[in-house]
Each structure stands twice: as C-alpha cells, then as structure tokens.
Amino acid sequence: GQSLEQPSEVTAVEGAIVQINCTYQTSGFYGLSWYQQHDGGAPTFLSYNGLDGLEETGRFSSFLSRSDSYGYLLLQELQMKDSASYFCAVEPTFGGGTRVLVKP
Amino acid sequence: ETGVTQSPTHLIKTRGQQVTLRCSSQSGHNTVSWYQQALGQGPQFIFQYYREEENGRGNFPPRFSGLQFPNYSSELNVNALELDDSALYLCASSLYSIGRDTEAFFGQGTRLTVV
Numbered sequence: 001g002q003s004l005e006q007p008s009e010v011t012a013v014e015g016a017i018v019q020i021n022c023t024y025q026t027s028g029f030y031g032l033s034w035y036q037q038h039d040g041g042a043p044t045f046l047s048y049n050g051l052d053g054l055e056e057t058g059r060f061s062s063f064l065s066r067s068d069s070y071g072y073l074l075l076q077e078l079q080m081k082d083s084a085s086y087f088c089a090v091e092p093t094f095g096g097g098t099r100v101l102v103k104p
Numbered sequence: 105e106t107g108v109t110q111s112p113t114h115l116i117k118t119r120g121q122q123v124t125l126r127c128s129s130q131s132g133h134n135t136v137s138w139y140q141q142a143l144g145q146g147p148q149f150i151f152q153y154y155r156e157e158e159n160g161r162g163n164f165p166p167r168f169s170g171l172q173f174p175n176y177s178s179e180l181n182v183n184a185l186e187l188d189d190s191a192l193y194l195c196a197s198s199l200y201s202i203g204r205d206t207e208a209f210f211g212q213g214t215r216l217t218v219v
Contacts, residue, residue, distance in 0.1 A: 033207075033208075035208075041212070042108075042194065042210040042211060042212050042213060043147065043194070043196075043208075043210045044210070045207040045208065045209070048207065087146050087147070091206070091208065092137055092139075092149040092152060092160065092162070093149060094139075094146040094147045094148075094149070095146050096145055096146045097144075097145065097146045
C-alpha cells in the first residue's frame, strides 16, 4: 500500500515563508508531486521531483530525499492568494492535504 | 483552464440509485484517473484507465466501475448508492499512466449528494 503524511494546517502572514513536509511509504516510487487546491476548485499541478534535490519554480520550491522518503514544498513571499490546500502525491495516491491560511 | 471538463457539476441522488458521471479529457491524453474527495480530505484514487483498459484500481468496491472511450471521454458509474458516497468526484487526465513523470490535469469535479 501507499501512504503520505503531511501536516493538516499551517498559518502564516503575508510575506513569510512556509514549508510543508511530506513523508511517504510506497511500494514503487517514481517521484513526488505537489498540487494546490483552492476552496471549490480543482487541484492544479505545482511541481514534480523525480530525483533528489531542489526544484524551483518562481516563489515555490520542492525538495525530495528518496533515502529519507521525505519531501517538502516551500512557499516563499506568501501572498493572500496562496491560501489553499496543498497536497503531496506519489501518484495516484495523495496525502490528506495541508491547509495554508495566509493572514494580512 | 485545464481543458478537462466534467458533467454534471452537481447531482442529488437517492440511496440505492445508480449514477453516471462524465469526463472529457484533454485531447491526446491517453490516461484518465478518477478520484473521490470528501470535504477536508485528499483525493482518494478510485481507478485509472489507459487506452480504454483499466490500469489500476484503489480500494473501492466493484459497484464503482468505469469506461474510457476512444474520443478521450470517460465515465464513472456507481451502483447502489450509499450515503457515504456523497463527495466531490474528480477526473484527471494525463499523458502517461501510473508511475510515470506526468502532470495530471483535473476537471472541476462533480459534487454528488446522496440522500
């Protein structure tokens, strides 16, 4: 089976940095994906890590350590529009999601 | 706009009834996956179809079934509806199947309520 663990909720202020950790247990692993979902919306793809290391896409970065079965999503220069749920996934299995609340 | 459309957007059914949900994938995407998402939870994998064949299944009973058609459309059928089936049902299309480096494009979902 597969399972992914991530914190349920994180609160931060505008301009801050947030790190969302994800640990996984999977049978068969190709890579770790991250998705963002706003309330009432569809999940949208943010990033994918197939190899160890850091992937940077604008204000968002994602990291993977295959030996530790661990990854994280880093949200920098937080904006109000970043308030959403964030899911890590070893597709097709998704984690339970981390709700990020950005305060003024 | 992901190019993945689902219909209907909302649906109310009675316990014991059957329902068919539809999804139109992005053109050229051979893979479609269906997910069930309860409020406040992550998407739960139901099954995946690749080139019209089931290519993987999550922990859902046989009353959840699907079809994929050559025109990049697909269906999720649920028989003998139960109250716990009330959820958002999402379809996602992608170029490749499970385990490949691929981005999944989700539709807006169908909100199913079973009463």
